[in-house]
Amino acid sequence: MAGGVSSSGGHSVSSAYAAVRNWLLAPSWITIAIFMLGPVLLMAVYSFLTKEFRGGVLWEFSLASYDQFFFDRGLFGDEPPKLHWTYLAIYLRSFIQASVATLLCLAIGFPTAYFIATRPASTRMVWLFLITIPYWVNLLIRTVSMKFLIRDTGPINEWLISFGLLEAPIKMVNTDFAVQLGLFYSYLPFMVLPIYAAVERYDFALSEAAADLYADRWTTLWLVLLPAVRPGIIAGCILVFVPSLGAFLAPDLLGGAKNFMIGSLIEEQFKGAAGNWPFGAACAMVLLTMVLVAVFLYARQQAANARGGG
Amino acid sequence: MNAETGNPSAAAAVEVREVEKVFGPPTTGARALAGVSLNILDNEFFTLLGPSGCGKTTLLRIIAGFETVTSGRVFLFGDEIEDLPPNKRPVNTVFQQYALFPHMSVAENVAFGLHRLRHPKAEVAKRVDEALDLVQLGEFAARRPSQLSGGQQQRVALARALAPRPKVLLLDEPLSALDLKLRQAMRVELKSLQEETGITFIFVTHDQEEALTMSDRIAVMSRGEVQQIGTAHDIYDRPRNRFVADFIGETNLLDVTVENVDDGSVACRLQDGGLLQATPSGEAAAGTAGHVSIRPEQLVLVPPQEPALMQGVVDRLIYLGTDNQHLVQLADGSEIRVRTQAAQQAEKDFAPGDKVGIRVNPGTARLLVD
Numbered sequence: 239m240a241g242g243v244s245s246s247g248g249h250s251v252s253s254a255y256a257a258v259r260n261w262l263l264a265p266s267w268i269t270i271a272i273f274m275l276g277p278v279l280l281m282a283v284y285s286f287l288t289k290e291f292r293g294g295v296l297w298e299f300s301l302a303s304y305d306q307f308f309f310d311r312g313l314f315g316d317e318p319p320k321l322h323w324t325y326l327a328i329y330l331r332s333f334i335q336a337s338v339a340t341l342l343c344l345a346i347g348f349p350t351a352y353f354i355a356t357r358p359a360s361t362r363m364v365w366l367f368l369i370t371i372p373y374w375v376n377l378l379i380r381t382v383s384m385k386f387l388i389r390d391t392g393p394i395n396e397w398l399i400s401f402g403l404l405e406a407p408i409k410m411v412n413t414d415f416a417v418q419l420g421l422f423y424s425y426l427p428f429m430v431l432p433i434y435a436a437v438e439r440y441d442f443a444l445s446e447a448a449a450d451l452y453a454d455r456w457t458t459l460w461l462v463l464l465p466a467v468r469p470g471i472i473a474g475c476i477l478v479f480v481p482s483l484g485a486f487l488a489p490d491l492l493g494g495a496k497n498f499m500i501g502s503l504i505e506e507q508f509k510g511a512a513g514n515w516p517f518g519a520a521c522a523m524v525l526l527t528m529v530l531v532a533v534f535l536y537a538r539q540q541a542a543n544a545r546g547g548g
Numbered sequence: 549m550n551a552e553t554g555n556p557s558a559a560a561a562v563e564v565r566e567v568e569k570v571f572g573p574p575t576t577g578a579r580a581l582a583g584v585s586l587n588i589l590d591n592e593f594f595t596l597l598g599p600s601g602c603g604k605t606t607l608l609r610i611i612a613g614f615e616t617v618t619s620g621r622v623f624l625f626g627d628e629i630e631d632l633p634p635n636k637r638p639v640n641t642v643f644q645q646y647a648l649f650p651h652m653s654v655a656e657n658v659a660f661g662l663h664r665l666r667h668p669k670a671e672v673a674k675r676v677d678e679a680l681d682l683v684q685l686g687e688f689a690a691r692r693p694s695q696l697s698g699g700q701q702q703r704v705a706l707a708r709a710l711a712p713r714p715k716v717l718l719l720d721e722p723l724s725a726l727d728l729k730l731r732q733a734m735r736v737e738l739k740s741l742q743e744e745t746g747i748t749f750i751f752v753t754h755d756q757e758e759a760l761t762m763s764d765r766i767a768v769m770s771r772g773e774v775q776q777i778g779t780a781h782d783i784y785d786r787p788r789n790r791f792v793a794d795f796i797g798e799t800n801l802l803d804v805t806v807e808n809v810d811d812g813s814v815a816c817r818l819q820d821g822g823l824l825q826a827t828p829s830g831e832a833a834a835g836t837a838g839h840v841s842i843r844p845e846q847l848v849l850v851p852p853q854e855p856a857l858m859q860g861v862v863d864r865l866i867y868l869g870t871d872n873q874h875l876v877q878l879a880d881g882s883e884i885r886v887r888t889q890a891a892q893q894a895e896k897d898f899a900p901g902d903k904v905g906i907r908v909n910p911g912t913a914r915l916l917v918d
């Protein structure tokens with residue numbers, strides 16, 4: 239990209255070109271500014287403001303939200319600060335839930351994507367279409383339907399009992415299992431689609447070459463196919479992990495109060511008069527910072543790997 | 549791998565017996581191989597030669613184990629290998645598009661097969677070095693395939709397939725992606741590599757020059773059938789049928805009627821009345837129609853007043869560097885190609901428009917009984 243101005247003779251031409259290019263890129267810059275940077279900045283600013291009692295904020299700088307998040311100063315706020323575990327525990331649980339959901343989606347999504355990508359070209363589109371059909375229905379409705387399916391008097395329990403496989407219904411609603419099911423079901427296509435795209439581009443002659451060189455199927459999968467489609471797997475994992483981390487529909491509707499996750503915590507701060515906007519903003523900022531740090535570390539390690547490899 | 553070799557076909561490294569391959573439904577599908585039988589000897593440089601779509605790749609893939617046969621059998625040193633998956637066959641392949649593992653270094657690519665065969669680490673390192681030295685790529689061991697030129701990638705593919713020391717090496721048009729200079733150099737390298745290692749090479753190409761210069765024996769294929777098997781000389785000088793004569797090298801095909809048959813030689817009547825002695829490719833019967841094949845370099849142009857087999861007019865003269873090619877138009881409108889060596893016969897060249905007589909070097913015409 240920067241090569242355009244390196245030759246001395248073409249300087250004026252390429253700077254004129256650069257100007258035109260910047261203008262043509264303006265719409266994307268504006269979109270990014272309004273829809274991405276804007277909200278994040280707003281959130282950052284709000285997290286440093288003072289809480290107003292009936293919702294909303296007072297425009298006074300304050301670190302109270304972060305203090306509340308990280309430190310416990312006793313009921314009257316006069317004890318020496320201790321690390322506050324309530325919120326960190328919610329974050330930890332959310333990370334675990336999101337990680338498990340990501341692994342589940344990967345375990346089911348990879349074979350699915352592989353299956354679709356290895357169908358004849360004419361039927362691939364049909365399979366992809368079938369995968370996306372449920373997502374034409376609103377997420378809220380799908381999550382509520384899930385609750386109906388798995389509740390104590392829902393069809394799953396009733397069938398199992400009527401076939402004599404169960405004596406009493408299995409309790410599924412308001413468990414971690416229900417949250418997992420909800421997350422898995424909500425985000426599976428985000429895993430399938432990028433992996434599908436990667437496997438579809440994969441050159442199967444590489445698998446033949448591996449077999450020719452005495453590799454069995456598993457070795458070929460581990461040493462040749464998986465490394466080749468790794469970018470698709472990483473993209474899928476990010477696309478499932480990040481929304482799972484902040485999800486509130488599935489934990490709220492299927493998990494109940496005991497299985498609180500970050501999404502519900504933040505949602506509560508903005509809902510009704512009991513909310514606390516600066517605190518909600520601070521929770522979001524903490525999450526954003528954690529994710530950014532994780533992505534940054536990952537990217538740096540990738541860059542180091544790429545340098546090391548050649 | 550082959551302890552018991554009491555079999556009569558034990559001398560053959562690969563025996564392909566009556567192999568038929570139909571893609572898709574057996575009755576309506578595409579017939580890629582229509583009953584192919586071959587005996588490929590140990591230490592042989594064997595070439596499968598034929599036009600695009602004749603089934604060369606299919607046959608190679610059957611030997612490697614990537615395709616199953618519809619009917620027929622395949623033996624490796626006397627053992628039937630039909631039920632062995634590709635990773636259990638002591639056969640390695642150099643793929644047409646190389647299929648190098650992009651995320652591994654050159655050395656890791658070459659080591660891949662050795663690791664799968666569970667050779668000890670030190671042994672693997674030694675063999676990788678040997679294989680890379682063999683193809684003169686020692687200094688590139690740490691690079692990724694994407695950082696190599698096409699010719700270098702080709703040699704990595706070769707080293708990778710040679711490193712496990714297979715009994716048979718299969719090569720599917722490995723030179724087709726290279727430019728002419730490199731291709732010619734690689735021909736020589738491949739041939740000497742085969743002689744050094746003593747590995748049986750089965751080499752696929754549609755380039756007849758490649759086939760003629762490298763092979764111990766060649767199988768000429770067309771439409772899923774083997775047309776002729778033999779040495780380069782057999783195939784060039786004694787083509788068995790019209791397809792082989794036409795496909796290998798350049799030739800002139802003349803319509804003739806068989807006049808009379810003497811043992812080993814037939815008199816053939818040309819369309820414009822001339823009589824020509826030819827060697828038949830099979831049983832010839834007097835009175836039947838056929839084709840005579842004469843190579844352009846076996847024809848001689850003479851001034852029109854001298855005795856000659858045919859008469860014509862030079863249509864065009866093409867310089868081919870070492871040779872000159874005359875296109876001569878006959879009375880019936882057909883065209884004959886005559887090749888002369890530029891250096892020796894410059895003064896005898898005729899210009900376009902000249903009337904000429906055409907003579908045939910004795911013993912070089914071949915009657916093709918199809």
Ligand SMILES: Nc1ncnc2c1ncn2[C@@H]1O[C@H](COP(=O)(O)OP(=O)(O)OP(=O)(O)O)[C@@H](O)[C@H]1O
Binds near residue numbers: 571579601602606607
């Ligand atoms: N997987 C397949 N499905 C259906 N038909 C096939 C398949 N593979 C090959 N064929 C057909 O079988 C015939 C032989 O193909 P093959 O690839 O063996 O030809 P080839 O001699 O290697 O040609 P080329 O020189 O172009 O590589 C062709 O007509 C081809 O269309």
Ligand SMILES: [Mg+2]
Binds near residue numbers: 605
């Ligand atoms: Mg082919």
